Amino acid sequence: MRIFLVTVFINISLVLLLACIWPHANAQQLSPTFYARRCPNLQNIVRVAMRQALNRELRLGASILRLFFHDCFVNGCDASILLDDMATFTGEKNAFPNRNSARGFEVIDTIKTRVEAACNNTVSCADILALATRDGVFLLGGPSWTVALGRRDATTASQSAANSQIPSPFADLSTLISMFRAKGLSPGDMTALSGGHTIGQAQCFTFRTRIYNDTNINGNFAAARRANCPPTGGDAKLAPLDIQTPNRFGNNYYQNLVVQRGLLHSDQVLFNNGSQDALVRTYSANNVAFYKDFAAAMVKLGNISPLTGTSGQIRKNCRLVNVD
Ligand code: HEM
Ligand SMILES: *[C@@H]1O[C@H](CO)[C@@H](O)[C@H](O)[C@H]1NC(C)=O
Ligand SMILES: *[C@@H]1O[C@H](CO)[C@@H](O)[C@H](O)[C@H]1NC(C)=O
Numbered sequence: 001m002r003i004f005l006v007t008v009f010i011n012i013s014l015v016l017l018l019a020c021i022w023p024h025a026n027a028q029q030l031s032p033t034f035y036a037r038r039c040p041n042l043q044n045i046v047r048v049a050m051r052q053a054l055n056r057e058l059r060l061g062a063s064i065l066r067l068f069f070h071d072c073f074v075n076g077c078d079a080s081i082l083l084d085d086m087a088t089f090t091g092e093k094n095a096f097p098n099r100n101s102a103r104g105f106e107v108i109d110t111i112k113t114r115v116e117a118a119c120n121n122t123v124s125c126a127d128i129l130a131l132a133t134r135d136g137v138f139l140l141g142g143p144s145w146t147v148a149l150g151r152r153d154a155t156t157a158s159q160s161a162a163n164s165q166i167p168s169p170f171a172d173l174s175t176l177i178s179m180f181r182a183k184g185l186s187p188g189d190m191t192a193l194s195g196g197h198t199i200g201q202a203q204c205f206t207f208r209t210r211i212y213n214d215t216n217i218n219g220n221f222a223a224a225r226r227a228n229c230p231p232t233g234g235d236a237k238l239a240p241l242d243i244q245t246p247n248r249f250g251n252n253y254y255q256n257l258v259v260q261r262g263l264l265h266s267d268q269v270l271f272n273n274g275s276q277d278a279l280v281r282t283y284s285a286n287n288v289a290f291y292k293d294f295a296a297a298m299v300k301l302g303n304i305s306p307l308t309g310t311s312g313q314i315r316k317n318c319r320l321v322n323v324d
């Protein structure tokens with residue numbers, strides 16, 4: 001009887017233990033301490049490398065942030081954007097939103113090399129990108145947030161999904177709202193995340209129609225932008241997404257929107273007598289509110305359909321699927 005009861009107790013304990021462990025091994029469950037024992041120096045390696053990258057070129061913080069956004073919007077945050085074209089699939093690098101535009105890949109390669117040297121076959125490219133993004137934003141003066149880890153890397157990529165699921169700079173508000181909704185992000189998340197355009201640059205072809213043909217644009221601003229973006233030709237000429245401080249994270253982006261100085265059509269639709277006007281006004285006046293909401297929305301962005309458990313792989317080279 002005694003032995004029977006003990007056995008029952010042990011069995012119940014085992015079931016309870018498994019019930020606790022199972023979801024972590026299986027479901028989409030990420031954890032900030034995922035590598036704490038297997039790669040204790042990971043966060044330090046990433047932080048140091050991002051500091052070095054920004055010392056070389058401040059824009060890289062913006063470029064890495066955009067890589068992460070474009071990765072997470074296509075089959076989740078699985079480092080699919082980092083894959084070169086392979087014999088078995090056409091990758092995302094040459095999809096329309098990325099071709100001649102997505103940049104910063106070498107920074108991730110450098111970090112991956114250092115992380116492999118410290119912790120062989122352990123840390124995914126998807127997690128490296130998530131950490132590098134957080135550090136880039138923080139080092140440029142933005143908010144910080146805790147990055148949950150444990151993502152694994154895709155073994156395939158989808159150029160067609162990149163073409164259809166990453167929003168266009170010519171999109172109107174209802175299209176932006178539905179494209180973010182499709183990823184589990186609310187209109188408010190979308191408006192906060194668009195504040196990523198407080199840093200970085202855009203090419204003439206992405207804002208030409210706006211500066212020549214949109215009517216909801218400040219006249220002096222349009223004239224200044226036209227000076228370096230002709231009606232035809234000069235497609236790759238750059239302009240800062242945030243005219244004042246393109247290398248400094250802050251709420252200037254929203255202050256620009258309120259005075260009709262959004263660079264992209266898709267920026268200005270957030271403040272155009274529509275549903276996001278009030279939130280834009282709030283962020284334009286309250287940097288603390290913007291930072292709080294941006295950080296929370298970045299966590300949500302980073303949680304989009306990660307590969308976990310035994311799905312996917314830990315790539316040895318972020319550009320290539322493992323051969324073995
Ligand atoms: C709301 C829909 C969005 C649209 C339509 C959009 C569109 C664009 C376009 C057209 C560019 C310029 C690319 C080029 O000319 O090469 C750009 C740059 C950028 N985007 Fe977005 N974007 C959106 C949302 C986001 C989000 C959510 C983030 C991050 C949270 C983000 C971060 C950036 C950054 C940092 C850059 C500058 C990159 C660099 O300088 O290398 N964007 N975006
Ligand atoms: C890394 O791991 C692989 C296989 O797990 C092994 O072949 C290789 O020698 C390891 N490299 C180092 C530097 O430990
Ligand atoms: C502006 O609109 C006119 C009339 O629709 C069009 O012909 C022209 O190509 C547009 N310009 C730009 C730069 O988009």
Ligand SMILES: *[C@@H]1O[C@H](CO)[C@@H](O)[C@H](O)[C@H]1NC(C)=O
Pocket residue numbers: 216271272273
């Ligand atoms: C909003 O509508 C008012 C009244 O129609 C107009 O004067 C104003 O320019 C519009 N504002 C924006 C940002 O479109």
